């Protein structure tokens with residue numbers, strides 16, 4: 001968002017209570033996809049646009065160290081889950097999404113030699129999907145925005161938002177006691193977005209859905225792309241690291257289990273799929289909150305009752321961040337709203 005506004009000549013101040021890219025963005029599975037977004041056609045289309053915007057961003061700022069467009073693999077263990085996976089693949093193909101069904105043997109031979117996957121099991125390959133190193137991407141965008149003149153105020157929280165007599169945004173108060181005169185505020189505070197919305201007495205309902213991510217350190221990364229295996233999701237995370245996630249393990253967060261124990265469960269599942277990961281060591285495990293508006297869909301755009309206040313709050317914002325950033329910047333600067341965002345406007349959550 002800040003990068004988009006800066007390159008179009010806006011005066012931008014980037015404010016982060018911590019450091020940009022080190023929030024949930026750094027503790028994400030970071031899979032760029034639309035194949036997991038079939039619940040609503042408009043949401044699927046927005047995610048397809050998100051994938052295209054990621055590719056365009058890689059061309060604009062360079063892909064190195066953050067953009068890994070090597071596709072995605074997914075397979076199932078039991079027949080019911082397999083039938084559902086293949087049915088989804090058929091729907092996606094009918095919607096024009098690139099999908100290939102291979103066998104386990106073929107995948108091992110051509111794509112991922114280190115996998116334990118039965119020879120005959122169907123494996124769905126989505127060639128246009130990718131993963132992103134979120135912290136590196138955000139670092140690159142912040143660096144370029146700063147070169148374009150954006151002011152960076154990091155380690156300082158927004159503690160108040162001032163509204164003028166006409167009801168529009170006027171000032172932002174910061175935790176160091178300073179204050180800024182502004183025309184526009186974009187609330188992109190991720191899991192803390194409802195607190196920031198509360199500063200203008202707006203109720204942004206959010207859903208609590210924490211997830212647990214484990215990073216493994218390894219001498220050699222034995223996988224080349226992101227994948228959903230039964231019980232475990234695995235992706236590379238650079239030259240000497242692998243990231244693990246599982247919705248099944250997320251479901252244990254509220255049982256009071258120690259995150260270190262959750263990390264061990266993830267590692268155990270991963271070594272069953274990629275035996276070589278048995279030699280890897282757990283480097284870090286973190287539980288992070290997903291930023292999810294109450295109905296599960298993004299909240300993007302102006303809040304008409306408070307002129308100058310905008311939201312950019314979304315789950316799947318690794319996939320959606322680049323398209324949301326582009327569309328919202330053009331809404332802020334040009335005043336027009338893109339039809340792609342119609343189902344995701346903030347005013348569906350009334351004041």
Ligand SMILES: Cc1cc2nc3c(=O)[nH]c(=O)nc-3n(C[C@H](O)[C@H](O)[C@H](O)COP(=O)(O)OP(=O)(O)OC[C@H]3O[C@@H](n4cnc5c(N)ncnc54)[C@H](O)[C@@H]3O)c2cc1C
Pocket residue numbers: 015016017018019020021022023024025026027028029030031032033134156157158159188189190191192193196210211212213245288289290291312313314315316317318319320
């Ligand atoms: C386990 C897990 C797996 C996921 N997997 C995927 C996936 O595979 N694909 C995908 O697309 N998405 C995935 N997501 C979701 C994705 O990670 C998030 O949607 C995305 O990272 C949100 O980015 P953000 O910038 O909104 O939030 P953040 O990265 O958290 O950034 C928000 C920033 O706001 C700052 N902030 C908060 N309050 C204030 C304040 N008052 N003043 C100033 N600054 C403030 C914070 O310091 C933080 O740096 C996953 C999430 C989780 C938890």
